[in-house]
Amino acid sequence: MPAEDRTAIRLDQFLAHPPSKVWRALTEPELMAKWLMPNDFKPEVGHRFTFTTQPKKAVGFDGIVHCEVLEIEPEKLLRISWSDGKQADWTVTWRLEPEGRGTRLFLDHEGFDPDDEVQQLSRRIMGGGWPRHFRTIDFLAATL
């Protein structure tokens, strides 16, 4: 595993559809609900909205993601804040770039705390100090 930016998840995907259509799926609430989560999004900077999904009691998540629209450039960029109510705030950014007849969609989910316990766990596994945490991990893995 190469050295990674532990504060962000960065993904990209080619979509065989033009940016205008991908943009609709990213910014029309009914369409967003179909691939992401039900929401009351509006394409206006400063608009606060929520995504709602199944609560996950095990990790203390009530099923509501609190967001605010931070930046919009039609058919090019959408940036929103993203908070599950417990953790520090994240920023989620979608960027669209035309690629052939389709679109390359870049997704950045930024703001992960490198001292977060999951990140620490990752470091321990690859770096050492594992046995002390073995029981906890083993238990967690068994519940997957």
Place this chain on the structure above:
Amino acid sequence: MSADHLFAALASPARRELLRMLRDEGAQPAGRLAERFDMSRPSVSEHLKVLKDAGLVAETRKGRERHYRLEAAPLMELRDWLTPYERFWRERLTALDALLDDMEDQDAR
């Protein structure tokens, strides 16, 4: 492959070092791996066997030598488990792709 085997295999610094060598340098014979450890060759072979049983390495015979290579799948699973948000987004992007295909169907009507 059970989670027990995977985690037990990763619990040893020597086995993590073997994985690192295979990851960075690609497949290689057991002998070349063993000569870089300050332990007996049978001990290194035993570590390689634990890694093999955990599904982390694959073994092929070439003449009298056993060659080992890294198997990525269990580590990918581990990564998904450690970074649930990455898996979440990969699944959502797949759903987005499917939705776009559906939208096209509607437009064509």
